[in-house]
Amino acid sequence: MENRYDKFTKLITNINRNIQKIKKVVMEQLGLKGNQVQVMFHLYKQKKEGISLTKLASICDEDKAAISRTIKELESKGFVFVEENIDQKYRNPIKLTEKGLKVGEIVSQKIDEFFNLGRDGVLPSDIDRFYFLLNLISDNLQNIYDSLEKDDK
Numbered sequence: 001m002e003n004r005y006d007k008f009t010k011l012i013t014n015i016n017r018n019i020q021k022i023k024k025v026v027m028e029q030l031g032l033k034g035n036q037v038q039v040m041f042h043l044y045k046q047k048k049e050g051i052s053l054t055k056l057a058s059i060c061d062e063d064k065a066a067i068s069r070t071i072k073e074l075e076s077k078g079f080v081f082v083e084e085n086i087d088q089k090y091r092n093p094i095k096l097t098e099k100g101l102k103v104g105e106i107v108s109q110k111i112d113e114f115f116n117l118g119r120d121g122v123l124p125s126d127i128d129r130f131y132f133l134l135n136l137i138s139d140n141l142q143n144i145y146d147s148l149e150k151d152d153k
Contacts, residue, residue: 026110030103031077038062039070041111043080043096044104050083050093064090079103 023034032040038060043051051059057067071094074080079100083093096104119127 022114026114027107030106032079032103032107033073036070036074037107037111039067039074040079040096040100040104040107043094043100044108047096047101047104050095052091052093054090056094074100 020034023037027034027037039056042056042059053064053067053071056071057064060067071080071082075082078097080094080096082089083095085092122130
């Protein structure tokens with residue numbers, strides 16, 4: 001069991017590190033930081049209607065403060081703007097500028113390209129099974145954590 005734990009955690013950590021390294025290298029070429037990839041990707045997917053800060057934070061699995069900082073950085077570089085038509089600032093739609101749309105398209109294409117390269121040699125049915133199992137493991141670990149949190153209170 002110890003060997004499986006060690007192997008699993010090393011593989012997950014290695015996958016995450018490589019994703020972060022790839023994001024850093026590729027995004028620097030576009031004038032972005034690696035942590036801005038998710039935001040640009042989701043804004044590009046919602047390019048017509050935009051997306052609120054609250055929803056963006058939820059989709060990116062980040063807290064609103066971190067997403068707010070990212071939006072400010074992207075705004076200062078001319079990639080995004082906030083359509084301020086609602087009094088509640090977290091509900092205002094965030095949209096890509098023309099410059100942001102161009103970069104968002106490149107980000108989206110790069111994600112597809114690297115995702116396809118990363119799964120090279122893996123059958124589509126195996127990918128589906130992999131995600132099913134990874135999701136199951138994630139849910140199980142979340143349930144374990146939730147029960148530990150309950151016991152701690």
